[in-house]
Amino acid sequence: MKAEITLAGAEFVQRLSSTHRGARLARRLAVHQLDEWGVPYGSELSDDVAVIVAELATNAVVHGSVPGRDFELRLTIGAAGLRIEVSDARGERRPEACEREPGAEAGRGLRLVEALAEKWGVAERVVGKTVWAECRTGGFAP
Template structure:
């Protein structure tokens, strides 16, 4: 099933507690927002966005958490592109893709993001950093 967002300029932003529960809620609300924008649950775009939000939110909670600080999820629809941004309060640790070890059960998150996204990266912000990924909306 193909899906395409036609609401250029649409934006969703929400802060979440930097907990595992916050990361799960970020994923659920992202999928709910995409559905409201016309991207049905179970579509390829929805599934790819779910994986990316899950991985970036988990990284924000595991590696970017600063006690007492939330992380933020932002979804923005640009011309033909869904941009997913997850911002956390820890700026000194830049995510990097590391070679995975044989038999490892973790460490694959950014490999998945890189495989699914058309582009991804990191940008500084006043407090912390933002890790972003983009998906083509036309499939």
């Protein structure tokens, strides 16, 4: 079943604690919001977004955390599809998808994002950075 979102310009924004619990909550909130927008749990888009948000939020917690600072999850629906943004307070560490040794237990997150998203990138902010990914929404009708 193709997802159909009919809320052009809709946006969801949530600040979360820079903890592993916050990263888990970001994933849950994202798929819940998609369901509210008409993309059912367990659909291909919902599952892809769950993985992307999980990876970006985990990176924000593990690599972008500054003591006492939260990270932000933002989902935006536009004419091109769904944009996922995770912003953290650390600007000096720029994420990049890199090759890892076979059997390595970490380091594949951005490769997953790269595989699931149409495109992704990093934008600087006054404080910190935003890592974003864009996904097509299938039957999106703005």
